[in-house]
Amino acid sequence: MGTMTPLLTGETLHEVVLRQMxxxxAALVEHVSQARTAIPHAAPDYARLWDHLGAQFIGGKNLRPQLTLAAYVGLSGDEPTPAVPVAAAMEMLxxxxxxxxxxxxxxxxxRGRANIAGLRRSDLAASTLPEDKVDDQVMAAALLGGDLAISGAYDLIIRSALPAHHRVACLDLVTRAxxxxxxxxLLDVYGDILPVEQSDPIMVSALKTAWYSCVVPLLAGAKLAGADPTMESHLxxxxxxxxxxxxxxxxxxxVFGSADVIGKSTLSDLRSGKRTExxxxxxxxxxxxxxxxxxxxxxxxxxxxxxxxxxxxxxxxTGARKAALRLARRRGKEASRIAAERIPAPLSxxxxxxxxxxxxxxS
Structure with missing residues (x-):
């Protein structure tokens, strides 16, 4: 344990994590600011794409950086500052x-606002380009913007002040994610050509959502805290x-929520034919x-x-909604049971x- 333990000053782990948000x-804003000028001879469009990327951070839940910081502080008791770049990398990813x-x-x-594709379309609203050319521009901006964000996740970790072995471990986790x-x-997209009954949404959720949203942020914080393999397995x-x-x-x-809450139309998933459980x-x-x-x-x-x-x-x-929500509650209870039985306080x-x-x- 570190000698400067925030949890011994009266703060709860939740308060410590929120204090670091x-x-x-700031780490994300600084990274975007530096990255947009890192190639001095690049066209202004390069800087503008970084600006559009930076706009995507507004309004997020910050679930992933919070999990990283909570795992680090909760398992080590140390001041969370050294883990901030890794937490920021989780949000960039x-x-x-x-x-x-x-x-x-x-x-x-x-999140109720134009994403990179939408912002690029707005940029071209007054252009005389044919519609298909505008669509190509929109696709290119989104694809390249996502690639920039991936590079940013790696860069935030590489340039951190963490010991080399911690940086390597976290970079490996990003790659795994x-x-x-x-x-x-791939399982999700390729599943679109199969009958819905033959899709495997639970496996898609585990691979597409759970690994980068929950598993890797928790493991990143745990590795920085020096957790053993058994603890990593529980997490x-x-x-x-x-x-x-x-x-x-x-x-x-x-499907059943409010557009104001989810930040997009409740018709979106249905229109795209999303194969959900x-x-x-x-x-x-x-x-x-x-x-x-x-x-x-x-x-x-x-x-x-x-x-x-x-x-x-x-x-x-048909009872499909009731069954899906029942499964959600069961998996949530499973997570709570592991936390209560296998994870030490205060992280549990x-x-x-x-x-x-x-x-x-x-709802």
Whole structure:
């Protein structure tokens, strides 16, 4: 344990983590500011793309940096400042994944505002380019912006003041997160050509969401704290359970939630034909008439609110929604049990509280 232990000054772990969020935000802002001028002979568009990327950090939940800092402080008791660059890298990586995921989903809005693709389209609003050329420009900006964010995640760790072995360990975790996410994205995208009943949304959630959102941030903090392999194993199991639960609730909100809460249209997932566990259960449980409704509307790019309401009715009447939320609660309880039984205080209490808060998002 360090001699300057924040938890012995009266602060809870939750308070310590929240106190560091401005430092994480500052690290991200500083990185964007430095990176946009790092290539002095680059065209102004290079700096503008970094500006568009920087705008994506506004309004996020900061779940990933919080998990990193909580694991570090909760397992070591040390002042969290040395872990801030790694926490910022976790948020940078998250942004990269969102930018690239929006490309695959053809979304140009994120958190209620234009994402990189949407900002590039706005830049070209007054141009005389043909529509297909504008679309090419939008796609290129989003793809390259996501690539810049990935480079930023690595750079934040490389340039930190951490010992070399800690930097290498965290870089390895970022690589593992990217590979798991790509595997999940492939399973997700390739699943679009299969019948919905044959999709594997739970595996997609574990690979595409849980690994980079929960497992890797927790493991990064744990490695910096000097945790042993057994503790890392517990955190990995907890992170997968938590991430799957998180995604199941997100998928429910994407259909039954409010656009004001989720930051995008509740028609988006349905229009893109997203293969979620909620939808898989709907197809599995639907009778012929109900299945016809789902087939008519899922993946329709021009889906109206009236059509979406019909889909929601089927998902409710078949019990698919109830079953998906029940699974979300079960995986959340699994994560809480691991935290309570296998993770030492104060991290255990922090994680149980966080899991309860995330479960509470379900309507």
């Amino acid at each position: 401005p430092a994480v935000d 998250h942004t990269a994944m969102l930018v690239h995921d929006d490309i695959l989903d053809h979304d140009e809005v994120r 990217i590979r798991a996410t790509i595997a999940g994205e 990995e199991r907890l992170g997968i359970a938590l991430g799957v639960s998180f995604q199941l609730i997100d998928d429910d909100l994407g 909620l939808m898989r259960l709907g197809f599995e449980r639907a009778d012929a008439a109900q299945k016809a409704v789902l087939e008519a509307h899922l993946g329709d790019p021009h889906l109206t609110e009236k059509g979406a309401a019909q889909v929601r009715t089927v998902l409710e009447d 209490g922090y994680l149980v509280r966080l899991i309860d808060e995330l479960q509470g998002r379900a």
